[in-house]
Amino acid sequence: MERHEYDVIVIGAGGAGxxxxxxxxQQGKRTAIICKSLFGKAHTVMAEGGAAAAMGNVNSDDNxxxxxxxxxxxxxxxNNWRMAELHAKEAPDRVWELEAWGALFDRTKDGKISQRNFxxxxxxxxxxxxxxxxxxxxxxxxxxxxxxxxxxxxxxxDYEAYIKVxxxxxxxxxxxxGDAISGAFAYWRETGKFITFDAPAVVLATGGIGKxxxxxxxxxxxxxxxxxLALLAGASxxxxxxxxxxxxxxxWPPSVRGILVTESVRGDGGVLTNSxxxxxxxxxxxxxxxxxxxxxxxxxxxxYTDQANNRRPxxxxxxxxxxxxxxxxxxxxxxSPQGGVFLDVxxxxxxxxxxxxxxxxxxxxxxxxxxxxxxxxxxxxxxCHYVMGGVEVDADTGAASVPGLFAAGxxxxxxxxxxxxGGNSLSDLLVFGRRAGAGAAAYVDSLGGNRPQVTGVEEALxxxxxxxxxxxxxxxxxxxxxxxxTMNDLVGIIRKENEVAEALEVVEKLKERATNTTxxxxxxxxxxxxxxxxxxxxxxxxxxxxxxxxxxxxxxxGHTRDDYPAMRPEWRRRLLVCSAKPxxxxxxxxxxxxxxxxxxxxxxxxRAELSKYLTEDELAEYDAAAKxxx
Amino acid sequence: MSYKGKFRVWxxxxxxxxxxxxxxxxxxxxxxxxxxxxxxxxxxxxxxxRWNCKAGKCGSCSMEINGKPRLGCMTRMSTFTxxxxxxxxxxxxxxxxxxxxxxVSYNYQKAREIPSFTPPADVKxxxxxxxxxxxxxxxxxxxxxxxFMCNNVCHVIRDxxxxxxxxxxxxxxxxxxxxxxxxxxxxxxxxxxQEDHGLGYCNITKCCTEVCPEHIKITxxxxxxxxxRVVDRKYDPLVWLGNKIFRR
Numbered sequence: 038m039e040r041h042e043y044d045v046i047v048i049g050a051g052g053a054g055x056x057x058x059x060x061x062x063q064q065g066k067r068t069a070i071i072c073k074s075l076f077g078k079a080h081t082v083m084a085e086g087g088a089a090a091a092m093g094n095v096n097s098d099d100n101x102x103x104x105x106x107x108x109x110x111x112x113x114x115x116n117n118w119r120m121a122e123l124h125a126k127e128a129p130d131r132v133w134e135l136e137a138w139g140a141l142f143d144r145t146k147d148g149k150i151s152q153r154n155f156x157x158x159x160x161x162x163x164x165x166x167x168x169x170x171x172x173x174x175x176x177x178x179x180x181x182x183x184x185x186x187x188x189x190x191x192x193x194x195d196y197e198a199y200i201k202v203x204x205x206x207x208x209x210x211x212x213x214x215g216d217a218i219s220g221a222f223a224y225w226r227e228t229g230k231f232i233t234f235d236a237p238a239v240v241l242a243t244g245g246i247g248k249x250x251x252x253x254x255x256x257x258x259x260x261x262x263x264x265x266l267a268l269l270a271g272a273s274x275x276x277x278x279x280x281x282x283x284x285x286x287x288x289w290p291p292s293v294r295g296i297l298v299t300e301s302v303r304g305d306g307g308v309l310t311n312s313x314x315x316x317x318x319x320x321x322x323x324x325x326x327x328x329x330x331x332x333x334x335x336x337x338x339x340x341y342t343d344q345a346n347n348r349r350p351x352x353x354x355x356x357x358x359x360x361x362x363x364x365x366x367x368x369x370x371x372x373s374p375q376g377g378v379f380l381d382v383x384x385x386x387x388x389x390x391x392x393x394x395x396x397x398x399x400x401x402x403x404x405x406x407x408x409x410x411x412x413x414x415x416x417x418x419x420x421c422h423y424v425m426g427g428v429e430v431d432a433d434t435g436a437a438s439v440p441g442l443f444a445a446g447x448x449x450x451x452x453x454x455x456x457x458x459g460g461n462s463l464s465d466l467l468v469f470g471r472r473a474g475a476g477a478a479a480y481v482d483s484l485g486g487n488r489p490q491v492t493g494v495e496e497a498l499x500x501x502x503x504x505x506x507x508x509x510x511x512x513x514x515x516x517x518x519x520x521x522x523t524m525n526d527l528v529g530i531i532r533k534e535n536e537v538a539e540a541l542e543v544v545e546k547l548k549e550r551a552t553n554t555t556x557x558x559x560x561x562x563x564x565x566x567x568x569x570x571x572x573x574x575x576x577x578x579x580x581x582x583x584x585x586x587x588x589x590x591x592x593x594x595g596h597t598r599d600d601y602p603a604m605r606p607e608w609r610r611r612l613l614v615c616s617a618k619p620x621x622x623x624x625x626x627x628x629x630x631x632x633x634x635x636x637x638x639x640x641x642x643x644r645a646e647l648s649k650y651l652t653e654d655e656l657a658e659y660d661a662a663a664k665x666x667x
Numbered sequence: 668m669s670y671k672g673k674f675r676v677w678x679x680x681x682x683x684x685x686x687x688x689x690x691x692x693x694x695x696x697x698x699x700x701x702x703x704x705x706x707x708x709x710x711x712x713x714x715x716x717r718w719n720c721k722a723g724k725c726g727s728c729s730m731e732i733n734g735k736p737r738l739g740c741m742t743r744m745s746t747f748t749x750x751x752x753x754x755x756x757x758x759x760x761x762x763x764x765x766x767x768x769x770x771v772s773y774n775y776q777k778a779r780e781i782p783s784f785t786p787p788a789d790v791k792x793x794x795x796x797x798x799x800x801x802x803x804x805x806x807x808x809x810x811x812x813x814x815f816m817c818n819n820v821c822h823v824i825r826d827x828x829x830x831x832x833x834x835x836x837x838x839x840x841x842x843x844x845x846x847x848x849x850x851x852x853x854x855x856x857x858x859x860x861q862e863d864h865g866l867g868y869c870n871i872t873k874c875c876t877e878v879c880p881e882h883i884k885i886t887x888x889x890x891x892x893x894x895x896r897v898v899d900r901k902y903d904p905l906v907w908l909g910n911k912i913f914r915r
Contacts, residue, residue, distance in 0.1 A: 078725045133792035139784030141802045148796035184783035256719040290696020296722045404741050514708040558713025562765040565712030
């Protein structure tokens with residue numbers, strides 16, 4: 038069997054994975070990047086709006102503290118505040134660094150990086166390139182990897198001396214030596230041959246879990262691999278009940294249902310209306326945001342040109358609020374003909390401006406739906422977009438509880454609390470990708486010569502070949518479809534106790550069926566086999582989502598319970614932590630207390646605002662901190 | 668609004684293969700990739716196809732549909748009649764791995780041979796100042812989703828395997844133009860574009876531009892201007908004289 042030795046292996050080649058790999062290599066570590074797709078195709082490529090970083094290029098009042106506050110508000114104060122702090126502080130440097138690696142962002146008049154408005158961000162904050170920012174980011178990072186390989190070629194005569202990309206290669210198990218990580222087991226999609234990676238540090242950067250749902254903006258890769266690999270290796274996941282349903286996905290034609298319509302449409306002036314022509318978002322401003330959003334259309338419209346004297350239009354509320362509002366309008370019978378609501382930018386901007394600012398939206402609607410967005414409204418509805426939950430990590434290093442295991446980006450949890458703000462994902466990838474790469478490099482240094490030994494290869498091999506050897510079992514595509522329908526219908530945007538419980542029963546049965554799947558055909562590029570292996574991950578993650586959703590008896594961010602519609606302060610400090618046995622059985626969810634926010638951070642907020650989120654006890658802590666600092 | 672569509676899909680691996688006929692359900696609003704996925708789920712579970720975003724943003728599902736290079740996710744079934752047999756084959760310029768999946772490693776090799784962005788040593792991150800009008804030229808080329816259909820269609824390598832070693836293809840000649848037009852790139856790329864990467868092979872038939880799903884004007888905006896830059900250098904009498912006198 039093919040075997041490779043590395044210092045650090047990074048699983049996933051999206052923004053977080055590439056930034057982690059670049060960091061590990063820059064710190065002198067021999068680094069492998071393992072990705073399921075071709076190099077440069079990861080899901081980051083689909084990010085549209087931009088990367089949030091308080092550079093203050095458009096509004097000089099912006100700074101990290103404002104960004105920190107916006108992030109915490111967006112996450113309804115459930116965020117890991119240390120991550121939110123690091124993120125807000127470091128995002129500008131990470132964006133500027135991309136520019137030095139060749140990225141070409143759109144510019145302001147004075148030649149700086151332009152920044153655009155987005156939901157939940159107080160000031161224009163998103164560095165962007167039209168509406169294809171993710172592509173720019175992934176290409177820049179990809180080209181940075183190539184630049185490092187060229188440097189290595191100059192010195193060592195081998196492009197791959199220090200950093201090598203294993204493309205179309207899927208990891209099915211992390212390998213351990215006792216408690217510590219010692220490598221990973223994978224197969225080449227192209228040939229079906231197996232590989233063992235011998236490495237003391239693994240950075241998970243595998244993205245999200247959207248493929249467990251029918252209507253999703255996510256690609257086939259988003260099968261929760263990193264989440265599941267971490268669980269099976271003994272690490273814990275947090276906040277798995279929080280899933281972001283992006284308010285605006287395409288609703289028609291059926292085959293593209295769920296494909297993302299960027300929030301930039303609203304950031305650049307687009308408005309949401311129902312079948313009665315009403316801008317309904319004005320009816321859905323929640324109490325906690327009452328003083329921050331315009332109450333009339335006139336004020337909202339003035340805000341685009343005069344932000345100092347007006348409040349934002351409610352179309353730019355955080356995503357969870359907008360998604361729920363759209364859902365409610367459709368349920369109340371005020372939806373559009375194709376089952377969404379209207380999103381109109383045609384009456385708000387000149388056609389040429391729309392094509393310049395939103396080129397890929399224009400292209401996407403024209404090519405896929407025969408809709409000209411410069412002349413008519415789009416129809417949109419919520420789509421499963423992002424999982425806030427993920428591997429529980431140390432904020433500063435990205436380290437999980439298992440020695441040698443690190444995670445960054447969507448697969449890690451905590452940073453975004455119960456709801457992520459748009460634009461905070463691309464910056465998250467950069468900030469924590471770099472930190473996880475550095476954390477892994479430091480961990481490898483700390484080991485000295487004591488590299489853990491690879492074990493468990495036999496078991497991993499047996500597990501991976503089983504669907505090929507079985508005869509007459511289940512069709513993996515059917516098991517997958519049933520899981521997607523179940524999660525979509527029963528653990529979707531609005532949840533009820535009995536429905537989530539029902540979903541758990543279905544998942545239990547599907548887990549059984551998934552152990553009996555058959556993949557006809559050979560080992561060479563066999564998608565049926567690949568899906569059969571991915572099912573284990575999707576089912577495990579779905580179980581975590583459902584179990585956590587059942588426990589949290591409140592509504593907050595990306596978790597809305599019909600039977601507990603209010604946000605409850607006593608639940609703010611209760612994080613739900615999932616764990617499982619190495620065979621994926623006995624998924625457990627336990628409560629864990631959120632650590633109190635540092636005094637200098639909590640006092641960045643007004644007491645009046647905090648009183649909407651915190652318990653009386655916590656407010657007493659706030660008073661003590663305020664007193665100490667005054 | 669659904670009907671039974673007729674598909675003829677190339678199946679095979681290891682240098683052998685054949686066109687296989689399928690009859691498969693087609694629904695309103697679907698694209699070719701949807702139908703390929705339905706074939707996988709119902710009739711041919713091991714049918715190999717690359718795809719990711721299904722929204723024309725990642726450039727993974729390049730294939731040849733009725734002989735034309737296309738993204739499967741952006742080719743709507745409504746562009747065909749219900750009676751038409753739709754033939755789907757892998758990209759021809761690259762070796763087939765299996766079914767519709769080809770070995771595109773040529774492209775990654777070429778990417779590695781183009782010297783990277785080279786900024787001036789004294790500009791620090793955060794200090795870059797560029798005008799929108801100056802970044803727009805390179806931005807057009809950075810819209811590229813690397814579907815590699817331009818390289819697939821380019822006759823220099825489509826019909827001449829032997830040219831692959833010394834021809835980077837439209838994708839990477841455009842990359843050279845992109846860097847050459849970057850306001851902060853200080854590397855000299857003109858000679859190597861011609862001598863190392865085969866810019867001279869391009870005889871501007873614009874096949875690449877025609878197939879580009881991002882509608883990048885590869886020939887007009889990247890390759891022709893790059894050729895002009897090379898020519899300006901080569902036939903500039905002062906440069907010529909300087910080269911004669913000072914070379915080595």
